[in-house]
Amino acid sequence: MSLYRTFDSADLRIWLSTQITLSTQLGGKPEEWSIKEVSDGNLNSVFLVHGLDSSLCCKQALPHVRVAPDWPMPLERALYEARYMRATEAAVTGLAPKLFHYDADLFLLVMECLSPHTVLRSALIADQVTPGFSETIGQYVAQTVHTTGWTTRPFEEGSRLLADFAGNTALTRITVDLILNDPYRVCTRNPEPEPALLSAVEALRTDRPLHAAISRLQNIFLTCRQALLHGDLHTGSIMLHERDVRVIDGEFATMGPIGFDCGLYLGNLALHACAAPQKMPAMEHEMRVFWAAFAEQFQTLVSQGGGDVGGLLEDDAARLTMVQDMLLGILRDTAGFAGLEIIRRTIGFAQVADYSLCPDDAARTTARKRALEIGRTLIMSAEAIESPDALFALLCPSPATGAPSLT
Missing domain, CATH: 3.30.200.20 (Phosphorylase Kinase; domain 1)
Incomplete structure (x- = not known):
């Protein structure tokens, strides 16, 4: 100092x-x-x-x-x-x-120096993105998992990473508070909700089944150390210029559940679609591109082994089954953490600029309510998800049906 x-x-x-x-x-x-x-x-x-x-x-x-x-x-x-x-x-x-x-x-x-790159969130708001940018993000997550996870590296390397990042408690505390707790309780850090959202916010604060589901996600985040996370992987932590896509701002890095990074990213795409409903098909396309790229690379890299998880599985079919089981677990965690991120960025600290796309106050309130409903549904349904299609149906519900109401 x-x-x-x-x-x-x-x-x-x-x-x-x-x-x-x-x-x-x-x-x-x-x-x-x-x-x-x-x-x-x-x-x-x-x-x-x-x-x-x-x-x-x-x-x-x-x-x-x-x-x-x-x-x-x-x-x-x-x-x-x-x-x-x-x-x-x-x-x-x-x-x-x-x-x-x-x-x-x-x-x-x-x-x-990334120039003339633009922050992805700003590029989305300005409609200045090349479709398919999410493929790079899916590859990025899979490749960081490969180089820091227990299935492809000896446990000594994972233990070293645990030691190297265990001290990052101040930023992990921000995650625990701002994402996993504050939106569901009275907290001075939360911006005052607009009057039309007060009943929805109060419903989240008194929703005991929801709190029980969040407790499960809190436990996963704090105890499941699958790989080294970026820890803050949202559309404000990514820059791009045409097809050159880069991930930045890894200061929240910690060992944790792989689905956390996936969920934060997909949750922010869903938020953008809530703010601009006409972009829902484009955002769903990006979600599918992300998951396809992640799952393909994850399966290819993790199937190679090299770590102390799955080291006894010499049969290709047995290893494939293990990888597919891992992907299903990651998919379910992704759903839950996406729901938490959607709610946090809608009513908690550090809300998103995407809602500026709403043409007026009424449209913004409608978009925020829709986001809260989608977020809650994802959290409550996460354990029952069986396929990527089921996840995308929750992230991008039909405007005609929508997600179950909070009130």
Whole structure:
């Protein structure tokens, strides 16, 4: 902490000029570099630096939530993001930005600059996406599972990852609170719901069967350590330019259930469809593309074995059965966590900009109610799901029938 200081553009320019490898990579003289702050997330300061030869992205952790300065936040979260990028780098080359440098005193990451990439959520809102982008995300999740999971790596590697990420408790606490608890109780972090949603919000707070189902998901999240998770895989943590799709912002990384990352991603696609119902077919297509890419790569990679789970299964049919059973479990977890994410992003802290697509207040209220109904149905039905088609039917219900009402 004695060496830590919060950077502005001038400080960053001076620091970069002392880093021989990075300054050489940028090219030109420090005074010739263009430095622009582009911070738009909840937690960090982000700068894009353009030199004569190349560009860099510099991300520094702040000692508080950027959008809530009275909410303290440990700087060490930057360490876990750097560890995550290094642990998955070989598996996801070309699917995530490359990490060039991490400064442990300044809690500063220097990585590949993604330009002219756009945040996926913004691109969806602006209708500037190339269909099929979700294939890359499905591959990304499967490949991180392959390189960090117990079926394809010796348990010693999984144990090392458990140790490396066990200390990321502050950000995991955010997940436990903001996704798994706060939307279902009175909490000062929750924005005040619009009057037309008050009865629906109160119904969620008093829904005992729902709370029991959420308790099961809480237990899965906290005790099921299948692989290293990104931990915050939503449409705001992905950037793309045409067909070049990259996953960013791995600071919530923790060992956990594979279905958590899958559920957060699919839940955000469902949220976008709730906000813009005319896009439901396109979002369902992306959901199917995601799951098909994930399941195909997962089956191919996990079937190779190499870990201590399934090590006795020499018969291909037996190994295939094991993989299919794993995929069904992941599918069910995906449904539950997607439901939690949909509800959280609708009435909890850090709501989504997708609802800005609604043409008026009445349409926005209708969209939010629909999202809450879909979210609850997913949570309550998760254990009974038997196929991807069953999941997509819950994520993208027919407008004529919809999901069961909350009230």
